[in-house]
Amino acid sequence: MAAVIGVDLGTSAVKVLLVDETGATLATGSTAYPLQQPKPGYSEQDPEDWIRSVKAAIIALGKKPEADLSQVAGLSFSGQMHGLVLLSAAMRPLRPAILWNDTRTTAEVNQINQTMGKRFIEITRNRALEGFTLPKLLWVQKHEPENFAAAKMFLLPKDYVRYRMTGVAGIDYSDAAGTVMLDEDKRRWSPAILATFNIPASLCPPLIEATDCVGTLDPEFAAAVGLPKTVKVFGGGADNACGAVGAGVLHPDQLLLSIGTSGVVLTYEPDSKTTYNGKLHYFDHVVPGQHYSMGVTLAAGHSLNWFKKTFAPDEDFATLVASAAASRPGANGLLFTPYLVGERTPYADAKIRGSFIGIDSRQTRADFVRAVIEGITFSFRDVLAVYQDSGRTFKSAITIGGGSQSPLWLQIQADILNLKIVSLKNNQGPGIGAAMIAAVGLGWFASFEACAKQFVEEKATYVPDRKQVERYTRYYKLYHDVYPATWPITAGLLQTEES
């Protein structure tokens, strides 16, 4: 039976999925790569690590007994968003990629706001934030003029991988929207933004739809990984847009929660004129012509990852998270805020840092683990509150990503958010979404909706417990007070460290 491959270029690892025409996942593989944080606020990766890891993951996939790569007809991508890959005339990276969670660009964000004001939101439907691509380009323009002058084109992470696999450069609309250089109404690179900031139009890659076929695999790449050179390669999209289709979130009453390195609360937007005035991100979808909105916690899985690396390096995630059961709701009076690399929603604040509040000598490590996962979930409640304040209501949410694997955490999500939480048989939403793009692109399905019916299967449902909802609501009110009380202190700490 014919099959497709979804390549999910995450922040912590690339995940590859082999999926057949019925939507069955035949085999998966994953290869991790490092993240460099040379200074506070910096977050970079070497694009060559992505290429090596994608190759290694596909080769490993092909070695699995259940995988027959000769059956692969199409391949597509899901990618970490916003990262700047600046390319030389030879189309090779001029410097490490500056990632979505790199917040060195506060001065450039201020420059954008001062120069363009409200007009910027009218054009892009988003406010400028440190994580988006335009401020990163302006940072290179100012701090590394030699790299800016030598640049032939920029690409986003998964677009660079696609380029290396096919020799064809392009960017799909869902990732182009996240550069905040796209004119949302006209669906083209904004001449006003490019002219205002002296960005040559030639730097911007050609725009494509997620489902467009860019060609077939480069024969050398195909031979190196054991795929047929006839495999059709489709544009693919931003990981959160892919996660949404991969979870079947295709209607405005549906909500998606994603716990990867970042955390995301996302919904489908039927009206192309909607704006949240920059409070939430509003981007093009991988469903051609459609949109979605979302709020982002910069360090969701990243907070847990940091905790594990620092305090429990020899434990696996499942054991670590399960240990929180020895604590109780509210972590025996311990609150954690996950602002380890600053925050995006609801606080667009690159300088805030995280905190544990209420440390008491009665507490144990289980309380700290519980506080971390509760704090990440409280930050999701902050985003949900932005939706609720704008009149949106949701009864349930579908949850995906590495953080959706723990039954304990899923029940905590239900109790803190007061929503029915649905987990999926395959929690790799972005990877499944990428596979769905290839399946729709190949014409196997007439629409993403038809494909989702076949590819997406629910696993379990977690219902809010009224008593815990009330208890968590009291803790949430206190959590909400931590940001205004701590930002002058953490900003002062950063300043002292930098001086």
Ligand SMILES: Nc1ncnc2c1ncn2[C@@H]1O[C@H](COP(=O)(O)OP(=O)(O)O)[C@@H](O)[C@H]1O
């Ligand atoms: N068994 C688990 N239970 C809960 N959380 C987990 C588990 N395994 C991994 N995680 C969390 O998921 C994160 C990775 O999620 P993933 O969706 O793969 O991220 P990304 O796409 O950013 O690479 C880890 O950093 C960790 O915080």
Ligand SMILES: O=C(CO)[C@@H](O)[C@H](O)COP(=O)(O)O
């Ligand atoms: O910046 C954003 C969304 O705006 C992040 O959500 C990135 O897209 C990274 O995703 P993960 O690696 O956490 O899946």
